[in-house]
Amino acid sequence: xxxIKFRWxxxxxxxxxxxxxLAAGFYATILRFTKGLGATTNxxxxxxxxxxxxxxxxxxxxxxAGGFTVSAVxxxxxxxxxxxxxxxxxxxxFLGYLLVCxxxxxxxxRPYNIWHPLIMWNPHSVMFEVGWCVTLYTxxxxxxxxxxxxxxxxxxxxxxxxxxxxVPLVIVxxxxxxxxxxxxxxxxxxxxHKLHALWYSPLLPAFFFISAIALGCAMTIFESYLSLRAxxxxxxxxxxxxxxxxxxxxLLVYLVLKVFDMQGRxxxxxxxxxxxxxxxxxxxxxxGVIAPIVMLLIxxxxxxxxxxxxxxxxxxxxxxxxxxxxxxxxxxxxxxxxYFPSWTEIAVTASIVGAGFLLFGLAVKYLEVFPREEMDEIxxxxxxxxxxxxxxxxxLWSATTLALVVGxxxxxxxxxxxxxxxxxxxxxPSELAAEKGDVNINxxxxxxxxxxxVAIKMGKTSPGVVIFSHARHVETANPDCTGCxxxxxxxxxxxxxxxxxxxxQRCGQCHDGVKAVSTTDKERCDSCxxxx
Amino acid sequence: MSTRNLKQKALLFxxxxxxxxxxxxxxxxxxxxxxxxxxNFLRDDLSADTYTVVNRRNNRYVRRMCMHCxxxxxxxxxxxxxxxxSPEGPVSYDASKCMGCRYCMQACPFNIPxxxxxxxxxxxxxxCDLCRDRVAAGQQTACAKVCPTGATKFGDREELIAEAxxxxxxxxxxxxxxxxxxxxxxxxxxxLLSDVPFDTLGYRTDLLLEPLPQLxxxxxxxxPKIVGxxxxxxxxxxWITKRREEVQRAEREGKLRDTQK
Numbered sequence: 001x002x003x004i005k006f007r008w009x010x011x012x013x014x015x016x017x018x019x020x021x022l023a024a025g026f027y028a029t030i031l032r033f034t035k036g037l038g039a040t041t042n043x044x045x046x047x048x049x050x051x052x053x054x055x056x057x058x059x060x061x062x063x064x065a066g067g068f069t070v071s072a073v074x075x076x077x078x079x080x081x082x083x084x085x086x087x088x089x090x091x092x093x094f095l096g097y098l099l100v101c102x103x104x105x106x107x108x109x110r111p112y113n114i115w116h117p118l119i120m121w122n123p124h125s126v127m128f129e130v131g132w133c134v135t136l137y138t139x140x141x142x143x144x145x146x147x148x149x150x151x152x153x154x155x156x157x158x159x160x161x162x163x164x165x166x167v168p169l170v171i172v173x174x175x176x177x178x179x180x181x182x183x184x185x186x187x188x189x190x191x192x193h194k195l196h197a198l199w200y201s202p203l204l205p206a207f208f209f210i211s212a213i214a215l216g217c218a219m220t221i222f223e224s225y226l227s228l229r230a231x232x233x234x235x236x237x238x239x240x241x242x243x244x245x246x247x248x249x250x251l252l253v254y255l256v257l258k259v260f261d262m263q264g265r266x267x268x269x270x271x272x273x274x275x276x277x278x279x280x281x282x283x284x285x286x287x288g289v290i291a292p293i294v295m296l297l298i299x300x301x302x303x304x305x306x307x308x309x310x311x312x313x314x315x316x317x318x319x320x321x322x323x324x325x326x327x328x329x330x331x332x333x334x335x336x337x338x339y340f341p342s343w344t345e346i347a348v349t350a351s352i353v354g355a356g357f358l359l360f361g362l363a364v365k366y367l368e369v370f371p372r373e374e375m376d377e378i379x380x381x382x383x384x385x386x387x388x389x390x391x392x393x394x395x396l397w398s399a400t401t402l403a404l405v406v407g408x409x410x411x412x413x414x415x416x417x418x419x420x421x422x423x424x425x426x427x428x429p430s431e432l433a434a435e436k437g438d439v440n441i442n443x444x445x446x447x448x449x450x451x452x453x454v455a456i457k458m459g460k461t462s463p464g465v466v467i468f469s470h471a472r473h474v475e476t477a478n479p480d481c482t483g484c485x486x487x488x489x490x491x492x493x494x495x496x497x498x499x500x501x502x503x504x505q506r507c508g509q510c511h512d513g514v515k516a517v518s519t520t521d522k523e524r525c526d527s528c529x530x531x532x
Numbered sequence: 533m534s535t536r537n538l539k540q541k542a543l544l545f546x547x548x549x550x551x552x553x554x555x556x557x558x559x560x561x562x563x564x565x566x567x568x569x570x571x572n573f574l575r576d577d578l579s580a581d582t583y584t585v586v587n588r589r590n591n592r593y594v595r596r597m598c599m600h601c602x603x604x605x606x607x608x609x610x611x612x613x614x615x616x617x618s619p620e621g622p623v624s625y626d627a628s629k630c631m632g633c634r635y636c637m638q639a640c641p642f643n644i645p646x647x648x649x650x651x652x653x654x655x656x657x658x659x660c661d662l663c664r665d666r667v668a669a670g671q672q673t674a675c676a677k678v679c680p681t682g683a684t685k686f687g688d689r690e691e692l693i694a695e696a697x698x699x700x701x702x703x704x705x706x707x708x709x710x711x712x713x714x715x716x717x718x719x720x721x722x723x724l725l726s727d728v729p730f731d732t733l734g735y736r737t738d739l740l741l742e743p744l745p746q747l748x749x750x751x752x753x754x755x756p757k758i759v760g761x762x763x764x765x766x767x768x769x770x771w772i773t774k775r776r777e778e779v780q781r782a783e784r785e786g787k788l789r790d791t792q793k
Contacts, residue, residue, distance in 0.1 A: 036651055037652075045578070045645070046643065075770070077769060078773040108633055110654065110655065111632070120611075124608045124609075124752065127609060127633055171763060171770070175763060192744070193736065205751055440591070441551045443549075444548060445551060445681075447682055449681065481555040481558070481678075481680065485559075491555065491562055
């Protein structure tokens with residue numbers, strides 16, 4: 001076991017960027033927990049869920065897709081060749097779920113009650129199920145990840161226990177995470193009137209589930225690149241190639257189901273209308289579904305390392321776009337407000353992602369995420385750190401790079417155009433302010449029943465009892481209850497709250513000698529007192 | 533879930549009888565001890581300090597408040613059961629259970645629940661609770677009590693529906709032939725009458741007529757089955773692939789032994 005020596009890290013460009021992001025996130029965190037959600041986010045009653053749900057939660061869960069795919073393949077299907085990427089996949093999944101949990105702590109109004117769903121059950125709530133899935137699967141991932149830490153410790157017993165538990169844990173984990181992927185879609189089943197018809201469908205859970213399978217394959221390919229050994233030894237390229245094919249099939253099923261579903265609901269034409277939603281939808285489908293299907297089904301591209309990598313990357317990006325479209329783009333129009341995250345929301349999200357990278361880096365450095373001898377080889381400079389760069393020398397690199405660049409440009413342009421669309425869209429007119437003309441209340445006035453007379457308690461110095469008559473005080477053609485209620489006189493109390501000390505003052509607001517007889521006009525007391 | 537019974541209370545709001553005096557608005561503020569939020573109450577909107585508003589739309593006065601659905605979406609989506617519908621009709625909120633996920637706000641088809649956005653530590657969801665304490669004590673809601681024209685009327689839901697239908701029938705031409713809230717999202721405890729289309733008053737007329745909680749329950753109730761079947765299936769695959777591997781290994785070793793012989 002090597003000793004861990006502390007050294008000051010070298011200053012590099014990316015480390016400065018990371019530090020800046022984390023510092024901004026730290027400041028945003030202080031603001032969030034001292035000033036509240038209202039002052040620090042752009043959330044409102046009309047738009048209660050922003051990017052902390054739309055990105056941190058929805059996409060953090062997605063990072064786990066690689067984890068459950070690989071562990072199912074290795075432990076359940078016994079395809080041992082994938083074993084080398086299990087650890088990075090589990091680590092990514094674990095970090096993804098931590099992203100979800102931390103995101104939730106920022107988003108929840110009362111984060112200290114986050115454990116409540118565990119004891120206060122409401123099985124009718126999808127959120128209840130999501131809460132349980134997050135809790136259980138984070139525990140499972142922590143246990144699956146624990147051998148990496150435990151093997152550094154001198155005690156062997158806990159390690160043995162965890163290893164014995166592996167298979168049941170994996171089965172529970174695969175079940176929980178697949179359930180969870182689809183139940184994030186189920187969350188939106190209950191907003192048929194709010195989510196745009198391009199994304200709302202009774203099949204949302206199925207769409208979320210199928211796209212998660214494709215994503216699981218894509219994430220595995222992606223992580224294999226990260227595992228540094230992907231195309232050298234260990235994993236045979238054939239296997240990743242097959243995963244790519246599985247992803248293409250899953251996406252094809254997704255695409256066909258989506259088209260038929262939209263055709264059935266009669267909303268297919270909405271996709272081609274020049275609206276903000278239409279453009280975002282097309283971008284998502286072209287970039288994240290159709291383009292990768294084509295790339296993965298062309299054997300020359302699929303058999304090319306870089307081609308496979310780019311196709312997987314596009315699947316991942318398309319997935320993220322889909323989740324953000326469901327959570328934010330699709331909810332925008334019905335909300336009547338134009339939500340765009342505030343800098344604090346962005347800073348918190350960026351620093352959670354940054355912290356994820358940092359933790360991944362630290363784990364790779366101090367734990368055996370990748371086999372030790374490989375790390376040594378890299379340190380000695382025998383192997384290039386990024387196989388991706390080496391792949392640039394491959395024959396088809398230009399075609400695939402072109403696809404990536406076109407995809408990114410397309411996505412950027414779409415976002416740019418839609419941003420323009422957001423600003424140009426006329427904000428929901430404040431109908432209340434724009435109303436003109438008088439309301440004809442003549443019919444309603446026929447129903448007017450002015451409250452009866454109210455006897456007011458006599459004070460000691462009173463010259464006679466006062467019977468207050470609503471009929472005499474209310475102008476029946478234009479009644480205005482709020483002139484006196486509730487500023488001067490309470491409405492609901494059973495005994496009129498006009499104590500002797502206050503009555504002169506309160507009645508005196510109008511009985512001032514100008515609007516009406518003054519309360520202090522000693523000659524005309526009988527105007528009100530003991531008139532009857 | 534359903535708490536349908538004859539004793540269930542409701543409000544009937546008849547926009548043709550509303551004179552926009554603001555008595556209900558102010559009585560609500562008074563009853564719930566809420567601070568003033570607007571100079572002109574007709575321009576006010578729902579907020580954490582305003583549970584009901586009277587607005588002018590399409591040259592009518594119209595109230596907006598929690599509809600107290602028969603099968604409330606907010607109650608169904610709350611993961612901790614902080615929202616509940618009592619047998620008398622009111623949908624009310626228990627802040628001590630709430631964890632602040634705001635799914636109720638996200639899911640409400642009428643966009644009613646409001647939030648204490650500026651409270652950093654203990655924000656609450658705020659909305660009309662149909663004067664739960666008054667109703668439990670046999671009184672009518674504050675807004676209905678003070679209404680001078682009977683535009684807001686409190687009573688048993690079934691009786692109010694019958695009365696609303698009678699009003700429509702006995703005044704030909706005065707009303708749109710529809711009592712809003714009898715069937716919308718499975719029925720609500722706030723019923724509306726109007727002489728102009730309801731959508732011009734700011735009420736959605738494209739709402740589903742079935743209770744929304746059904747949409748998620750259709751999927752959720754299948755979960756135990758999926759978990760059971762999935763667990764057995766995966767354990768089976770695990771066992772089969774493991775067995776196959778063992779057999780292969782045994783065969784290989786057997787062959788090895790054979791060749792050694």
